Amino acid sequence: MKTYAITGGATGIGAALKELLLAQGDRVIVVDIRGGDIIADLSTETGRRAAVEGIHALAPEGLDGFVPCAGVPPVAKPLSLIPQVNYFAVVATVSGVRELLAKKQGSALIVSSNSAPMIPADDPYVEACLAGDEKIACELIEQRDGHTAYAGSKRAITQWVRRNAADFARDGVRLNAIAPGITATPLTEQVLADEALGEVMRAFAASVPLGESARPEQIARVMRFMLSPEADFLCGSVFFVDGGSDAMLRSDAF
Numbered sequence: 001m002k003t004y005a006i007t008g009g010a011t012g013i014g015a016a017l018k019e020l021l022l023a024q025g026d027r028v029i030v031v032d033i034r035g036g037d038i039i040a041d042l043s044t045e046t047g048r049r050a051a052v053e054g055i056h057a058l059a060p061e062g063l064d065g066f067v068p069c070a071g072v073p074p075v076a077k078p079l080s081l082i083p084q085v086n087y088f089a090v091v092a093t094v095s096g097v098r099e100l101l102a103k104k105q106g107s108a109l110i111v112s113s114n115s116a117p118m119i120p121a122d123d124p125y126v127e128a129c130l131a132g133d134e135k136i137a138c139e140l141i142e143q144r145d146g147h148t149a150y151a152g153s154k155r156a157i158t159q160w161v162r163r164n165a166a167d168f169a170r171d172g173v174r175l176n177a178i179a180p181g182i183t184a185t186p187l188t189e190q191v192l193a194d195e196a197l198g199e200v201m202r203a204f205a206a207s208v209p210l211g212e213s214a215r216p217e218q219i220a221r222v223m224r225f226m227l228s229p230e231a232d233f234l235c236g237s238v239f240f241v242d243g244g245s246d247a248m249l250r251s252d253a254f
């Protein structure tokens, strides 16, 4: 039996992954703002500390995997919630459980998005995230829009994975990312309900080569593989699981 911790495991993709892992006899610790084994608001430093301390208390023997899946959509308000949850909470919690992962030579699987490449690497907001400056990142994003806030947070966290994978590997810890496309979850429902972004998402969904959107378990099955011993040489990889959208939009990039 392996032990995994998932943030945002109460609904959507995280909940689907939890079900798959429980079904194969593993233990899953869920951290969420509601409906978890550990209740924590990851937008705050207090919540991040409670999450990390709670995981240490429940799994002192170590973790086989950690998935910081909690995330908020482009329609979240204030916009600063988006970098707080989607970037800074991920870095804080992955760093906070690193020694637990090292104990079991486990892996951390970050949840990016196929929207990540849509924001340039030299965007000042992305650069502030990667510099670890939460105050400046939050101030900058309040002057921008929801799409930039969301896709930029995912761009930054994906670059963080690439920059840190070799360092984590020295402890025997694999750091990887999955970049899902539109997936039918409560997060997507919130975007579809938005007057402006809902229209944009519907148009994007209509262009997905394999069909409009994924079911959460279609993403979770790939995550299960990436976490498993089957993938024990996977390190610093970013898997786009988006029905072909990224290949269609950025055909020459890999």
Ligand code: NAD
Pocket: 007, 008, 009, 010, 011, 012, 013, 014, 031, 032, 033, 034, 040, 041, 042, 043, 068, 069, 070, 071, 072, 085, 086, 111, 112, 113, 114, 179, 180, 181, 182, 183, 184, 185, 186, 187, 188
């Ligand atoms: P979801 O809304 O179903 O799940 C998000 C979870 O995060 C919820 O359980 C929620 O309670 C939790 N959460 C939100 N804010 C929190 C906070 N401050 N503290 C603690 N927990 C908090 O959405 P989902 O679609 O399953 O999203 C999971 C991840 O997948 C997110 O990181 C999201 O950005 C990413 N993603 C989703 C899609 C999509 O189309 N649904 C596409 C690409 C990436």
